Amino acid sequence: MTEGMFDNYFLPGIWITVQVTLYSAALAAAVAFLVGTLRTSRLWIVRFLAGCYFEIFRGMSALVLMFWLVFSVPLMLRWQFVPLYAGVLALGLTYGAYGSEVVRGALAAVPTAQREAGVALGFTRLQRLRRIELPQAWPEMLPTFNNLLIELMKGTAMVSTIMVADLTYAGNLVRIGSNDSAPVYTLLLVLYFVFAFVLTRGMRVLERHAKAGVGQAPPRGRRRLGRLALREDAGEGTGALTAGGAAR
Incomplete structure (x- = not known):
């Protein structure tokens, strides 16, 4: 494997992997908070619909969903998904379902007295969520969100199967061109590990500051x-x- 192969294949693949990770994580976070909060609603129909979404997408394979979006939707709707967007949509919807359970569980763990205090103060449901429940539940969500983010990042390798030129796709091209499997796949393992390590460190900094915001732990500098x-x-x-x- 030469330096030209790294510059021409791996660097563009790294950028595509970063894009897919960021876009999918943003979509998954939006879905997780929306569905997770709806699952705590007092209206049974809202809880039922949010629960249906959770059960359906938790039970789906993200890879099969990508294939369905790329190969089946055009036949049914006469409209073609861009493969990159299809991969982002499949990963975001799937991991958003996993994340919604994290949000629901963290909100349910907020002490009942806190909610009752919000009701006594005349807060609406949205005000209680914004001012009381989410600030206390947010630090409890972050460790599990960290694990989900790492799993999502590693799951981006699946987009190579729908012809998205991510890091794994680039590695396969280099392997075929150079016939060097061991160095190529070793480099891929190292690069994915580096991505995971960077994301983990960033999430731990965020977790530390989130806990400091609710008085659970001081920031590192203050410690x-x-x-x-x-x-x-x-x-x-x-x-x-x-x-x-x-x-x-």
């Missing part, structure tokens, strides 16, 4: 300042004890 202050206090205390001993 360091706190440790330094404790060390200084301990040093002053030791100095005072030493001085006291010398005075005696």
Whole structure:
């Protein structure tokens, strides 16, 4: 594998993978919050419809859904999906269904007294969600959202099967052209690991600040300042004890 192959194939493939990940994650987040909050509605018909969406898309294969959008929809509707958008739609809808259960569970974990306090203050349902429930549930969602985001990123490799020139597609082209399977697939493993590591670190920073926002944990910088202050206090205390001993 030469440097020209990396520049001509892998770099464009990396950019396509990043695009698919970002677009799919944005769609999945919107679906997760919409369906997840609707599943906590007081109206049974709303809960029923949101539950139907969750059960249907949780039970679907994202890969088969991509094939259906690309190959079946044109035959039924006489309208062709752009393969990139078909992949984004399939991944976003599928992982959005998984995420909706995370949102529903985190909202259900908010103490009942908090909701009752919102009702006593005269808040509407949307106001309670925005001011009371979501701020407390958001930090609890982030660890699971982190796992879902990593799974979604790795799932973007499926778009190569519908002729989207992502990282996996580029790797297969290079393998066929160079006949070097081991270095190509080793590089693919390393690149996907790097993507996952970067996403994980970013989500952990977001989680840390989200917890600090509700008083569960201070930001990292404040923790360091706190440790330094404790060390200084301990040093002053030791100095005072030493001085006291010398005075005696």
